[in-house]
Amino acid sequence: MKLWRWIVGLILVAVLAAFGWHWVAQDPGYVLVHWRGTNVQMTLVTLVAILLLAWAVIAALVTLIRWPFGALTRRHRRLSRRRLADGLVSLVEGRHAEAERDLNRAARYPSVRGPALLAAAEAAERHGESTRALETLDAAAQETPRAARVLRARLLRRGGKAAEAAALLAPEAGTAALTPAGWVEYAEASLETGDARSAMRALEPLQKSGELGARAYTELESRVLAAYVGAAADGATLATLWSQLPKAQRRLPAAVDAYARQAAKHGQTMAAMDEIETALRREWSSQLIATYGEMGSEDIEQRLRRAESWVDAHPNDAALLTALGRMCVRVRLWGKARPYLERALAIAPSADAWEALGDVYLGEEQPELAQRCYRNALALSRGELTEALPEYRGRRIDTRVTAVEERDQHGVPRLSP
Incomplete structure (x- = not known):
């Protein structure tokens, strides 16, 4: 198909050129340039050709003059990209100190500064330098604020500060402006702090985005629902909470399991048995x-x-x-x-x-x-x-x-x- 498009395009160009030349040949125009007693006569076509040639010569001269200065920039760009690649490979291979060094060097070039600083913060955290990782994220926030915020929350949660991580993401969660990774971190941090109700807020946007994949989303949904159902303080609250869940969520084995355990705990054994038996008949x-x-x-x-x-x-x-x-x-x-x-x-x-x-x-x-x-x-x-x-x-x-x-x-x- 591409070959036929090129052939048709060339035919159209040839036809237009033929008609254009015929049109210009009938009246090529006349241009008189008078400067300090000197007269220069030429056709309009000749003048256009001279102007195009002059523009090409000037552009070539400018490119030639700028080339030595651009060589340094191109070398810097090439080194930065290579260091970014080497740093990411070192990060995956577990050479965290080397990865952090290469990534910080790559961050000197503006086009890769944001990704390089994010990866450098991850490398510093894995190397045990939590303070330096947070400082690197401060710099990354100037380039990629949303990604830096999500990574900061992840590092805080890994460091046992789940409450701080949830508080960091709460403003964006309130306006539903979190990225998929942000919703995952918000759900995980909320689960670790025992706030299953907040973790439930992350399920709908994650389901709509589809970024987690079916298996990962089901695993997270099961854990969130189990925590949400397990937090019921009494039998009446449990029954109300369970009835308000969507039918698809009430069919998850983990949710049914959590409900049955809580119902039996609150003296509602018959309800627990019925729910389990219904779920087992279904799957x-x-x-x-x-x-x-x-x-x-x-x-x-x-x-x-x-x-x-x-x-x-x-x-x-x-x-x-x-x-x-x-x-x-x-x-x-x-x-x-x-x-x-x-x-x-x-x-x-x-x-x-x-x-x-x-x-x-x-x-x-x-x-x-x-x-x-x-x-x-x-x-x-x-x-x-x-x-x-x-x-x-x-x-x-x-x-x-x-x-x-x-x-x-x-x-x-x-x-x-």
Whole structure:
């Protein structure tokens, strides 16, 4: 397409030139220049050509005169860009002192001064020079005030001054003038100071901008909603707050989990159960089933029957098996709890499952096995190795390997390939 455009353009230029030359040839014009007794006669076309030639010669002379002076500027610009690039590479590679030095040198050239100072402040902070980083940000604020403010808030939050970071961004947050990075910092600082309501204000502009990406935004939204719901002081406040949230936010597993825990804490166990069961019918979540099994002893038999009905569709969910084992422990069904916990440990060992199995052995008056289970729970929470129980040796299912049955979303077993 570009070639055809060039061809058509050249044809148009040729046609215009032909018509123009024909028009000028009919009457080329006449110019008389009289200066101090000297007469110069020429056509108008000749005069225009002389003027264009004179302009080209003067421009070339000016360029030639300015070239030695511009060489220094070009060299400075080239060095500044190279130092900026070297400084950014050093910053990523962890050579923070070298990065700060190169970036401060790059900041001497006006065109890259703002970005160079911002990166130099980051390098100084990573090098442990917080005071120098803030001083560098003071200089960067003259070039890029909004970016410098966001970076200052980030450095303050990293330094344990989340309240100062939130106060720094609060004026722009009040007018909805924060950049996407500013909203993220405002949300993080508000969460760290326990001000979940302020953090909620950042969700809508971040969602509209789409700059975080779906996964990062969902993670931040989940944390903010969990903190917001978890801050309810009583059951009435919790119910009002939950009903005012948009439907999409009430469907997030983290939000449902926070609501259920708070509802159970305020004596609203039935509401918590209903919300979890509704969420699990909509989308299965190991996080929610774990909370379902931790909700205390109220209506434990009903919850146990409901959870057992989910095993056919999710036979390999270690969180479900652990929750069943823990609920069986609460109603002292030791023989029923053990198979659930053994399978959970075989699929995905966890400290909760080991602890619940220890409770089983303690209920069966086997203190030595119970103590070993508790030691395994402690070791697993520390990231250490666990030891198999004597009873498991020589058995088909142990805590190290199991044959895991695969099923589809309808609970139908999949055939092996």
